Amino acid sequence: MKTAVVVFPGSNCDHDAEHVCKTVLGAEVRQVWHMDRDLGPADLVVLPGGFSYGDYLRTGAIARFSPVMESVREFAGRGGFVLGICNGFQILQEAGLLPGAMLRNSGLKFVCRHVHLRVERTDTPFTSKYRVGAVLSIPIAHNEGNFYASAEDLESLEKNRQVIFRYSSAAGEADAASNPNGSLHDIAGIVNRRGNVLGMMPHPERASEPQLGSDDGRPLFESILAAVAERVEATV
Amino acid sequence: MSGAPPAVSEELLARHGLDQQEYRRICGILGREPNLTELGIFSVMWSEHCSYKSSKIHLRRLPTRGACVVQGPGENAGVVDIGGGLVAVFKIESHNHPSYIEPYQGAATGAGGIIRDIFTMGARPIALMDALHFGELSEPKNRLILEGVVAGVGGYGNCIGIPTVGGETVFSQRYGNNPLVNVLCLGVAPRDQVFYGRATGLGNPVIYVGAKTGRDGIHGATMASEEFDDSSEQKRPTVQVGDPFLEKLLLEACLEAMQSGYVIGIQDMGAAGLTCSTSEMGSRAGTGIEIELDLVPQREPGMTPYEIMLSESQERMLLVTEPRHEAKVREIFARWGLDAVAIGRVTSDGLLRVRHHGQVVAEIPNQPLADEAPLYDRPAGEPAYLRAAQALEEDAIPPPADWREAVLELMSSPNLCRKRWIWQQYDHMVRTNTVAGPGGDASVLRLKDTGRLLALSTDCNPRLCYLDPAAGARAAVAEACRNIVCAGGVPLAATNCLNFASPENPETMWQFSQTIDGIRDACLALGTPITGGNVSFYNETRGTGIFPTPVIGILGTLESADLVTPAAFQAEGDVLVLLGPDGPEQVRLAGSEYLEVFEGKVEGVPAAVDLEMEKRVQALLAAAIRRGWIRSAHDCAEGGLLATALESALQARGGLGVELVSSGAAPAHRALFGEGPSRVLVSVSADNAAALLEHAKAQNVPVAVCGHVARGAVRVVYNDAELLTMRVDEIFEAWDQSLERRLHPERMVQDEAVR
Numbered sequence: 001m002k003t004a005v006v007v008f009p010g011s012n013c014d015h016d017a018e019h020v021c022k023t024v025l026g027a028e029v030r031q032v033w034h035m036d037r038d039l040g041p042a043d044l045v046v047l048p049g050g051f052s053y054g055d056y057l058r059t060g061a062i063a064r065f066s067p068v069m070e071s072v073r074e075f076a077g078r079g080g081f082v083l084g085i086c087n088g089f090q091i092l093q094e095a096g097l098l099p100g101a102m103l104r105n106s107g108l109k110f111v112c113r114h115v116h117l118r119v120e121r122t123d124t125p126f127t128s129k130y131r132v133g134a135v136l137s138i139p140i141a142h143n144e145g146n147f148y149a150s151a152e153d154l155e156s157l158e159k160n161r162q163v164i165f166r167y168s169s170a171a172g173e174a175d176a177a178s179n180p181n182g183s184l185h186d187i188a189g190i191v192n193r194r195g196n197v198l199g200m201m202p203h204p205e206r207a208s209e210p211q212l213g214s215d216d217g218r219p220l221f222e223s224i225l226a227a228v229a230e231r232v233e234a235t236v
Numbered sequence: 237m238s239g240a241p242p243a244v245s246e247e248l249l250a251r252h253g254l255d256q257q258e259y260r261r262i263c264g265i266l267g268r269e270p271n272l273t274e275l276g277i278f279s280v281m282w283s284e285h286c287s288y289k290s291s292k293i294h295l296r297r298l299p300t301r302g303a304c305v306v307q308g309p310g311e312n313a314g315v316v317d318i319g320g321g322l323v324a325v326f327k328i329e330s331h332n333h334p335s336y337i338e339p340y341q342g343a344a345t346g347a348g349g350i351i352r353d354i355f356t357m358g359a360r361p362i363a364l365m366d367a368l369h370f371g372e373l374s375e376p377k378n379r380l381i382l383e384g385v386v387a388g389v390g391g392y393g394n395c396i397g398i399p400t401v402g403g404e405t406v407f408s409q410r411y412g413n414n415p416l417v418n419v420l421c422l423g424v425a426p427r428d429q430v431f432y433g434r435a436t437g438l439g440n441p442v443i444y445v446g447a448k449t450g451r452d453g454i455h456g457a458t459m460a461s462e463e464f465d466d467s468s469e470q471k472r473p474t475v476q477v478g479d480p481f482l483e484k485l486l487l488e489a490c491l492e493a494m495q496s497g498y499v500i501g502i503q504d505m506g507a508a509g510l511t512c513s514t515s516e517m518g519s520r521a522g523t524g525i526e527i528e529l530d531l532v533p534q535r536e537p538g539m540t541p542y543e544i545m546l547s548e549s550q551e552r553m554l555l556v557t558e559p560r561h562e563a564k565v566r567e568i569f570a571r572w573g574l575d576a577v578a579i580g581r582v583t584s585d586g587l588l589r590v591r592h593h594g595q596v597v598a599e600i601p602n603q604p605l606a607d608e609a610p611l612y613d614r615p616a617g618e619p620a621y622l623r624a625a626q627a628l629e630e631d632a633i634p635p636p637a638d639w640r641e642a643v644l645e646l647m648s649s650p651n652l653c654r655k656r657w658i659w660q661q662y663d664h665m666v667r668t669n670t671v672a673g674p675g676g677d678a679s680v681l682r683l684k685d686t687g688r689l690l691a692l693s694t695d696c697n698p699r700l701c702y703l704d705p706a707a708g709a710r711a712a713v714a715e716a717c718r719n720i721v722c723a724g725g726v727p728l729a730a731t732n733c734l735n736f737a738s739p740e741n742p743e744t745m746w747q748f749s750q751t752i753d754g755i756r757d758a759c760l761a762l763g764t765p766i767t768g769g770n771v772s773f774y775n776e777t778r779g780t781g782i783f784p785t786p787v788i789g790i791l792g793t794l795e796s797a798d799l800v801t802p803a804a805f806q807a808e809g810d811v812l813v814l815l816g817p818d819g820p821e822q823v824r825l826a827g828s829e830y831l832e833v834f835e836g837k838v839e840g841v842p843a844a845v846d847l848e849m850e851k852r853v854q855a856l857l858a859a860a861i862r863r864g865w866i867r868s869a870h871d872c873a874e875g876g877l878l879a880t881a882l883e884s885a886l887q888a889r890g891g892l893g894v895e896l897v898s899s900g901a902a903p904a905h906r907a908l909f910g911e912g913p914s915r916v917l918v919s920v921s922a923d924n925a926a927a928l929l930e931h932a933k934a935q936n937v938p939v940a941v942c943g944h945v946a947r948g949a950v951r952v953v954y955n956d957a958e959l960l961t962m963r964v965d966e967i968f969e970a971w972d973q974s975l976e977r978r979l980h981p982e983r984m985v986q987d988e989a990v991r
Binding site for chain 1: 397480482573661666668684685
């Protein structure tokens, strides 16, 4: 698998995404500077977490104008797999590749801790290695992860089964106490209609090795590997 | 020379924090009277903050050598060899005064400053820790300071992408008007790629990189060298504003330039800004530096030479390169969207020569400016409070009326309660190296691709330092080292942040001198040389000073991830063993958390650490961990044996509890809440208990079996009497929620109303 990790000024999880893809999964990884228009040969494009442009304006609002984003849009349009984590999710929303926007956390504080996520669907390239209803322990680390979308958008997200991960209790129940940031419908991660672009606030790259306290994020990357392998087979 | 000499009045000197004698010394160095710009330059370089003029003669007594030390004090940070071709670069620094005046920005720029110190040396920063001291949370102002400081440290560290992996938070009324914000940064570099702040190579260009210079922070170093009074809040303009995004760019660009081989010397512009970086880089290399201020990127027009030289605008660095690499350096910084401008060159005459519009506006020999500030052997005398404070009748301290209530109150006291509210606001996982994060004895970070790990701990118990500064300092070093060993590491080297009241008070100087002796003894005994640090004096407001607070940071190493040992209990039925001295002489209520919480006193003579015993306990524990016997290890400190056992239970997953069974000659509350040095509570599987006990006896370390890990409940038995039985989740709630409740008393009232 060939992976392109996009580096915006202020990205700070770029090395972490590279580490997981390269060391844990054995994929080929290239860092792509945000000014480059060429993503190179890529099966997966990762928009990593961080504070692009300091997040001084609305999160992701400036990064979406980076030249590389045109190529990301084209890549997604061709059906390429795109994974936006945390700030990467926010950038995908600003770029119009995913619906909704992130408000400030309902607690008005930055929150860094492990949360529970319930897997809603496994028929996507990102979740085939999970089982439906599985509860994952994966950390969040954000100040603006409070998912908001209009009633129409929410309805469409639900109708089209685009919600992939929801915040839940350890037992898999979605309840207010388990929602760390006030996200509508407890949304932690969504895909686009076509299912090839995933945005999620939790950090699977921080939960892919037992040494770090959880490897519940690893199947997500393994799912992508499998989906890429399938595609290659299909084209051969 | 332009600029007429100022009419030097007492008032002008006082505003610059200089006295007549110092002024005469300046005139002697220059061979003439200084102009105003030069006076400003001297005043910041000779401020307490930059020159260490009151502390230097004492600091010389600290042990700074050791087999692992690559660079000791005197550079931007200490450097130690951690094996595998790598070095660790680390230092702790204070930002106390700015954090009182403007908590968010003061703390944020404190983090920013120490981070720059680390990457200046060529190291990639991998972790932050913060040691925070605040006044009591019953005061609304102290709550605001705490909220602001935590948001500031988090705001900077989270954005720049360096995890804040631990630290400590201490509350006492003594920090009410003088909060302490100490931030430690750790970085790692290849051993052959360490950079120093030296301006070598005649004619080499001196390049300014990073943020533009503004009028912020002028005389920040001087402010940090004065006591506070009622007008201190008017000093808000001397606090700088941080931009972590810009520093992230600066960090990446500097590391890229250094790794590309284009950098000869580099230093950050922290306190005293351009003045300090130019004169120190020249002084270390024995060279001169000539700069033209017109070339300095400026944020606003019309800045005077005085303002440009003294500005403490953040996120700026000065570097020296070779003429042939100048364009390459500019290219790297341009890619990151940063200014990189040659503002001068290295000269042979040893002078700091500053031009403005082509005219020389300051000309000062670098070496005496940077290194010949007057040194003071200030008078020191035993504090008047000491004898009265030490007099305490241990036997007269009453036991708790109700053990259940006492446990709930103690575990929810500000010092013992869980600090989750703080560290949850810090990204403590970014860079995916955090193997053991906040809340444990020490934090542990893996070094990817090496199999090795580093452990970090900061410590200071200010009550002990107040009651006996030398013993308190020994205890701080011993405890920080013990924490490293508990987490599975071996202590390697130390850094220190010495926070004190006014050095002009002989009692403070006595405390300071005693502290240095204590640190020296303990660092020598435990083999952890001091590699750098910081002194912060004048933590005093309207005549009331802080407790002496020498925060010790210890770096340790672990050979393998298998050695990482949690403080939390792991399995029901595991046997509890207390390692270390446990007699009535070594465990006292003097200076304890119990005495402060229930009697409102900081009194008595705490049990002093026996450094030989400390070494034996640490060696035993390190060996036992390496034999795979230890399931959990937790330093037995504030709150005594009972609080330690509870903390190990409260941090455990799966509802583990504890059955604490012990006996002794002392009354129960002294045995269970009393505090003493060199003690560690470990849990071991029943199979390994005998081997541990036998090994301890052979190593001449006192041991006692004191119960086992239970499920769901806490039961305490002393001398066969049952003192307490309660559910662990009841204590958890008090411990976990306390800080948040104290910060939002209005919500507590609402909660009560709802009930």
